[in-house]
Each structure stands twice: as C-alpha cells, then as structure tokens.
Amino acid sequence: MTAIEIESLHDLYALLQRRGDEQYTGEPVTHRAHALQCAWLAARAGAPDTMVVAALLHDIGHLLSGWPGTPSADGIDDRHEDTGAWLLSRWFGPEVTEPIRLHVPAKRVLAAEPAYCRALSEDSQRSLRLQGGVLTGPAREAFFARPYAQAALALRRWDEAAKKPGIARWELKEAWAVVEQVHARVRRFANTAPA
Numbered sequence: 001m002t003a004i005e006i007e008s009l010h011d012l013y014a015l016l017q018r019r020g021d022e023q024y025t026g027e028p029v030t031h032r033a034h035a036l037q038c039a040w041l042a043a044r045a046g047a048p049d050t051m052v053v054a055a056l057l058h059d060i061g062h063l064l065s066g067w068p069g070t071p072s073a074d075g076i077d078d079r080h081e082d083t084g085a086w087l088l089s090r091w092f093g094p095e096v097t098e099p100i101r102l103h104v105p106a107k108r109v110l111a112a113e114p115a116y117c118r119a120l121s122e123d124s125q126r127s128l129r130l131q132g133g134v135l136t137g138p139a140r141e142a143f144f145a146r147p148y149a150q151a152a153l154a155l156r157r158w159d160e161a162a163k164k165p166g167i168a169r170w171e172l173k174e175a176w177a178v179v180e181q182v183h184a185r186v187r188r189f190a191n192t193a194p195a
C-alpha cells in the first residue's frame with residue numbers, strides 16, 4: 001500500500017482537511033471529529049499544549065498508511081501509533097510523539113479493566129486482538145517504566161471518550177493554532193540551543 005507523502009505541517013493540515021470527513025470505522029464519528037474531540041477533551045482537562053497536539057494527531061497514522069476502510073477488518077494491524085510518532089518527530093519532541101507511540105500499549109494496559117474492555121467498540125476489540133491483546137506481566141511493567149506512560153494513559157482515556165457524535169467543540173483551524181504554537185516553540189528552542 002502506498003504511503004501518503006507528507007513534507008510539511010501544511011501537508012498534514014491538508015491531509016486532515018482532505019480525509020477528515022471519512023468515517024472513523026466502527027465509530028459514529030469522522031476522523032476529523034474524533035481528532036478534534038480528543039484535543040478538546042485534553043484542553044478541557046487542563047493538559048499542556050503538547051498533549052493537546054498529541055491528542056489531535058494521535059491517529060494521524062491511520063490516514064498516512066493509504067489503507068482504505070478498516071485494515072483490522074482484513075486482519076491487518078496498520079501500526080498507526082508508530083507511523084504517526086515517526087512522522088511527527090520531524091516537527092515535535094517526545095512530549096508529543098511518545099504519548100502517541102504509547103497510546104496503543106496504553107489501550108492494552110487499560111483493557112485489563114473489564115469495564116474498559118466492555119466499553120470498546122467492536123472494531124476496537126478486533127484491533128486489540130491484532131495489537132496483541134491485554135498487556136500483562138513484564139511487558140506491562142515495562143510499559144509503566146516508560147517516561148510517557150501516564151501521559152499515554154491519559155491520552156487513551158480522552159481517545160475513548162472522543163467517539164460521540166456532537167461533542168466536537170473546536171474547528172480544525174482553531175486546534176491547528178495550538179499545533180503551530182507548539183511547533184514554533186520547538187523551533188525557537190532548537191535555534192537557541194548551544195551547538
């Protein structure tokens with residue numbers, strides 16, 4: 001499957017504009033609504049702006065792969081958490097990329113809670129199996145030892161809550177202002193860091 005070419009943050013914005021209206025498979029929301037709801041929930045919780053960006057872009061990997069429809073329905077794990085984190089590392093630091101990279105392992109940790117597991121949609125339960133199921137034993141301990149484990153768990157809670165029609169309180173332009181603000185700070189820091 002051909003991957004989508006993204007060279008700039010503008011390309012990323014254009015991708016969300018272009019494919020944002022596609023239905024988030026198995027959920028009653030579009031990709032754009034899911035992203036905006038997740039970012040809005042992070043902002044409402046008082047999360048740092050880097051987490052708002054992580055929430056907005058946590059599933060961008062789904063749109064990068066070029067797979068149409070639902071890869072999990074074809075028995076494919078598209079590894080969207082890795083693709084997204086890898087791409088975003090061009091413009092952002094680990095405060096943004098690591099919660100994204102860990103949002104699937106966080107789901108596998110939270111799935112040990114029966115209530116959490118029961119609340120997952122059919123598609124999310126199917127992808128959970130493809131992603132390796134509930135995380136247990138040393139792998140679970142290793143997850144909690146990662147620096148951004150708690151951030152990933154918080155992101156995952158907003159992720160699950162961001163699948164209800166009608167709770168998107170932001171427009172993409174509004175949320176994108178936060179993306180540009182965080183990116184400008186990363187660039188400023190890079191320019192002032194000692195060589």
Ligand SMILES: [Fe+2]
Binds near residue numbers: 058059080103
């Ligand atoms: Fe995801």
Ligand SMILES: [Fe+2]
Binds near residue numbers: 034058059159
């Ligand atoms: Fe998501």
